Amino acid sequence: xxxxxxxxxxxxLVTSAVLSSMSSLVLTAGPAFAxxxxxxxxxxxxxARMSAVGGARLGQPGTQVNLASGVPVLPKGxxxxxxxxxxxxxxxxxxxxxxxxxxxxASTLKMLFADTVLPKFQKTEKHKVTxxxxxxxxxxxxxxGIKEKESYTVHDLWLGVFLRSGNDAVHVLxxxxxxxxxxxxxxxxxxxxLQALDTHVVSxxxxxxxxxVSSAYDLTLFARSGLQKKDFREYCSTVSAKFPGETRKKKxxxxxxxxxxxxxxxxLTGDSDISVYQGIAGVKNGNTTNAGATFTGVAERNGKxxxxxxxxxxxxEHNEVYKETAKLFDWGFKAAGKVQPVGQLVPPKSAAxxxxxxxxxxxxxxxxxxxxxxxxSEKPVASASAEGGSGGMGIxxxxxxxxLVLLAAGAFLVNRRWPLPDLVRRRR
Numbered sequence: 001x002x003x004x005x006x007x008x009x010x011x012x013l014v015t016s017a018v019l020s021s022m023s024s025l026v027l028t029a030g031p032a033f034a035x036x037x038x039x040x041x042x043x044x045x046x047x048a049r050m051s052a053v054g055g056a057r058l059g060q061p062g063t064q065v066n067l068a069s070g071v072p073v074l075p076k077g078x079x080x081x082x083x084x085x086x087x088x089x090x091x092x093x094x095x096x097x098x099x100x101x102x103x104x105x106a107s108t109l110k111m112l113f114a115d116t117v118l119p120k121f122q123k124t125e126k127h128k129v130t131x132x133x134x135x136x137x138x139x140x141x142x143x144x145g146i147k148e149k150e151s152y153t154v155h156d157l158w159l160g161v162f163l164r165s166g167n168d169a170v171h172v173l174x175x176x177x178x179x180x181x182x183x184x185x186x187x188x189x190x191x192x193x194l195q196a197l198d199t200h201v202v203s204x205x206x207x208x209x210x211x212x213v214s215s216a217y218d219l220t221l222f223a224r225s226g227l228q229k230k231d232f233r234e235y236c237s238t239v240s241a242k243f244p245g246e247t248r249k250k251k252x253x254x255x256x257x258x259x260x261x262x263x264x265x266x267x268l269t270g271d272s273d274i275s276v277y278q279g280i281a282g283v284k285n286g287n288t289t290n291a292g293a294t295f296t297g298v299a300e301r302n303g304k305x306x307x308x309x310x311x312x313x314x315x316x317e318h319n320e321v322y323k324e325t326a327k328l329f330d331w332g333f334k335a336a337g338k339v340q341p342v343g344q345l346v347p348p349k350s351a352a353x354x355x356x357x358x359x360x361x362x363x364x365x366x367x368x369x370x371x372x373x374x375x376x377s378e379k380p381v382a383s384a385s386a387e388g389g390s391g392g393m394g395i396x397x398x399x400x401x402x403x404l405v406l407l408a409a410g411a412f413l414v415n416r417r418w419p420l421p422d423l424v425r426r427r428r
Contacts, residue, residue: 050100055343058099065095066340075327079314082216085332088305091345105214106286107165108294109206111222116190123155133175138207141167162235163263170205195346208290216309223283223296236282293321306332
């Protein structure tokens with residue numbers, strides 16, 4: 001059966017973008033994929049030379065955009081140290097500013113945590129919290145309110161991670177996953193698999209730690225990978241939910257109530273000085289002393305899905321990170337289809353291999369895809385609701401092989417279009 005025209009057009013776009021990206025990588029063979037070792041603190045200014053993963057221009061400091069006739073000018077008043085605007089499906093980077101600058105990520109790093117750990121547990125699995133589970137949480141951490149000796153479902157814990165950015169929920173899930181050290185190791189390995197080479201994980205919750213860094217480019221890779229998982233899409237788009245409270249005695253009986261938690265993503269919920277962004281569907285925000293405010297968002301308009309990451313706006317106004325993100329989304333939707341990309345979001349290393357397997361499906365729904373598991377449903381998330389609350393000849397052959405891998409991976413990602421949630425159905 002011939003491919004639909006829209007899918008074929010997307011495949012041609014990705015092929016073109018991948019070829020363009022590949023040509024720039026060939027010119028900088030070897031070192032282009034190497035990132036410098038993490039330092040104990042980020043530099044005050046972007047390095048003169050950064051990683052060129054995704055294209056040589058993305059490794060250059062400053063703003064990278066191809067302005068031409070018909071392309072809207074970039075918005076005024078952007079003060080973030082780093083940002084990137086990309087097409088979530090084709091992977092084209094429409095514009096960027098210090099995209100590979102290695103900076104503290106704050107809780108946006110929880111996207112990598114979720115993409116790594118989410119597939120491992122069934123939503124309905126329960127865990128009774130011990131004091132050891134909550135050990136080592138940083139002072140002043142954001143918390144959802146988990147109590148020792150209380151039991152929580154995995155579903156409850158993920159709501160705590162995504163809605164309240166609860167470091168306590170992250171630590172409990174890490175304990176279930178073999179401990180913090182083991183989880184950090186797995187996160188670093190998964191970052192390497194995603195080719196997010198600017199990232200070095202020290203703490204799974206994104207809490208400030210010496211040497212813990214990521215970049216706007218890498219955070220976008222984490223979001224793009226996670227959004228291909230049904231449960232990830234559901235959690236990051238949930239506006240509010242009920243969370244289990246503490247068990248108390250009432251008239252001689254044990255009674256456990258609940259309380260409401262709301263997503264701290266202000267483009268999703270709105271605030272006194274900012275409206276809900278039209279088409280927003282997640283993903284994750286963060287804020288710490290060293291990182292400042294960070295945010296990665298995904299939004300869809302007229303069938304176009306964009307990812308925007310903003311790191312540490314210098315202007316300290318309330319909700320500034322969301323305001324600058326909204327400006328970049330507005331620009332991206334106007335520029336899409338008109339502006340020539342400056343780079344490409346690279347696919348995971350294993351994408352080509354997975355796409356070559358007959359009947360391959362997106363992995364990463366909680367509990368896998370076994371019958372009766374949380375990932376067994378193929379229905380769009382739009383119909384879901386939150387309950388309870390993913391030598392010369394040798395060089396030539398290597399380049400050719402690499403090109404085929406990228407082309408196959410590009411087609412794999414395009415043909416795996418994931419449905420974004422209809423947030424209107426989630427609102428009260």
